Amino acid sequence: MAKRHDAIVDMYEKLPVPFGLVRFGVAPDHPEVKNCQDRFTEVASSPRFNFIGNFDMGKVGLLELRKQYDAILFAYGASKDRELSVPGEHLQGVYSARAFVGWYNGLPEYASLSPDLQSGDTAVIIGQGNVALDIARILLSGVERLKTTDIAANALDTLSSSKVTKVHVIGRRGPLQASFTIKELRELMQLLDIQFKPVPLHLLPGLEQKLPRAQKRISDLLRNHSNHSSNDNRLSKSMNLDFLQSPISFNADSDAGNKLASITLSHNRYKNGNDLFDASAGVESTNENDTLKTSLAFRSIGYKSEPLPGMQDLGIEFDLRKGTLPNVAGRVVNGGNAIPGLYCAGWVKRGPTGVIATTMEDAFSTAEIIVSDWAGKASGKPGWEALRSRFPHATDWDDWLKIDAAEREMGRAKGKEREKCSSVDQMLNILR
Ligand SMILES: Cc1cc2nc3c(=O)[nH]c(=O)nc-3n(C[C@H](O)[C@H](O)[C@H](O)COP(=O)(O)OP(=O)(O)OC[C@H]3O[C@@H](n4cnc5c(N)ncnc54)[C@H](O)[C@@H]3O)c2cc1C
Ligand SMILES: NC(=O)c1ccc[n+]([C@@H]2O[C@H](COP(=O)([O-])OP(=O)(O)OC[C@H]3O[C@@H](n4cnc5c(N)ncnc54)[C@H](OP(=O)(O)O)[C@@H]3O)[C@@H](O)[C@H]2O)c1
DSSP states (O other), rough: OSSSGGGGEEOOSSSSSSOHHHTTTOOOOOGGOOOOHHHHHHHTTTTTTTEBOOOOOOHOOOHHHHOOOOOOOOOOOOOOOOOOTTTTSBBBBBEHHHHHHHHTOOGGGTTTTOOOOSSSSSEEOOSHHHHHHHHHHHHOHHHHHHHHSSSSSSHHHHHHHHOOOEEEEOOOOOOEEEEEEEHHHHHHHOOOOOOOOOOOOSOOOOTOOOOOOHHHHHHHHHHHHHHHHHOOOTOOOOEEEEEEEEEEEEEEEEEEEEEBEEEEEEEEETTHHHTTTTTTEEEEEEEEEEEOSSSSEOOSEEEEEEOOOOTTTGGGGBBBBTTBBOETTEEETTTEEEEEEEEOOTTTHHHHOOOOHHHHHHHHHHHHHHHHHHHOOOOOOOGGTTGGGGGOBBBBBBHHHHHHHHHHHHTTTTSSSSSSSHOOOOOOOHHO
16 A cells, blocks of 8 residues: 555455355345445546456465555355354255355355255254244245345246245244344344244243343233234145254155255243343253254355465464464454554454444444554555556446446346346356
């Protein structure tokens, strides 16, 4: 970076298109969330900002990049998923939430996932975060609700012939420990033609119980719903929040088969002395098990960041346990000492939790640190100019605008907001 007032910012992106999880994670029926793209577009219009897409940061060599820039900010998110480490979790019919979400959002990596929504009527989602609720909502919504969104065309086709009518979202702890938020819970409860099954009232505190605001609202909503819901058999679909259960194995249809047929779940109880209304309460297995028949399951227990190749050459010891870059307020550190010129923001800084607003706040605070470190310092480092000729297939912001226009046009023809390109080749073909 040169003097603060004429700093040049280059942003590298693996795919030819920008927006990360806002494009490939946020559910298609949440278009209002995608408004943050406008803010990004505003930033991108600055002549001092370069978008460089179709560029895998791991491939350039971080040592090389370090030579060309005064500061490097790592904000590459979490592109792996956490695993349960129980037998059978890779059977056919068990999908990671990341893959399924990527599939319905048109992420090229998962365009050919082809999840089997036809073999059975029951889907089981392990984990009770907002991603789990997104998946439940997409499975139960019905295509009428989704068909004008930017959902991928092949996902809409598969969902239109889906046989799934029952969804179980399974948490290892109780309702007061679940990590979903009230807005997403309410949205699921309000879906048409779906019976949202009552929650056992003994797991919910009385109205008089003092709780943090977010937990209180969730608890009141679930209690109110559970007190008043009736078994309406005219409703063709059902949604179950199942608490205090953990999968101990995913089972195949025969000894030799590799297709999911059932899940064995252990029942859990609160650890001795733990308050069941405390968000941090822990559980243990009771050793009582149940088997749930299903041919379709999703593992939705969180995403995971990994180190980039060459990080060690820069003195970075990635924290594999937490899945984050060791940092103090966004400065990457080794043994407590800041490594000059290296910064981080977003999920790779904090871990894979937080909504867009928290991620933005966090990015602003790292940006302030970078500015304070570099204020008044001049530099003649060339940045992208030194690398450009070696990466003829890299895309820039104008290329994105062309892909954007083509996607909107393809969408218009189908009455949709946009039809996303399903492969990197399709994106690059638009530019040829
Ligand atoms: C399924 C899902 C749904 C969500 N829905 C909502 C919602 O409705 N509302 C809300 O507020 N929040 C939502 N969130 C949370 C929100 O998406 C995150 O808080 C936010 O996107 C995290 O930002 P990030 O920059 O850390 O990571 P990301 O958004 O993942 O951005 C990381 C970027 O780095 C790029 N990258 C990765 N590896 C490389 C590499 N090697 N070289 C170059 N580039 C690379 C990626 O392609 C990506 O563009 C959702 C999250 C998920 C997982
Ligand atoms: N609409 C939205 O605003 C929206 C939509 C999607 C995502 N997001 C955000 O994106 C972030 C990531 O969401 P997420 O759902 O992937 O993660 P998350 O919020 O961290 O939820 C993960 C869930 O998996 C459970 N889990 C973890 N390990 C487990 C194990 N070994 N066995 C069983 N269960 C396990 C957790 O339970 P424990 O608590 O017991 O560990 C928790 O219920 C969150 O901050 C979320 O709010 C927001």
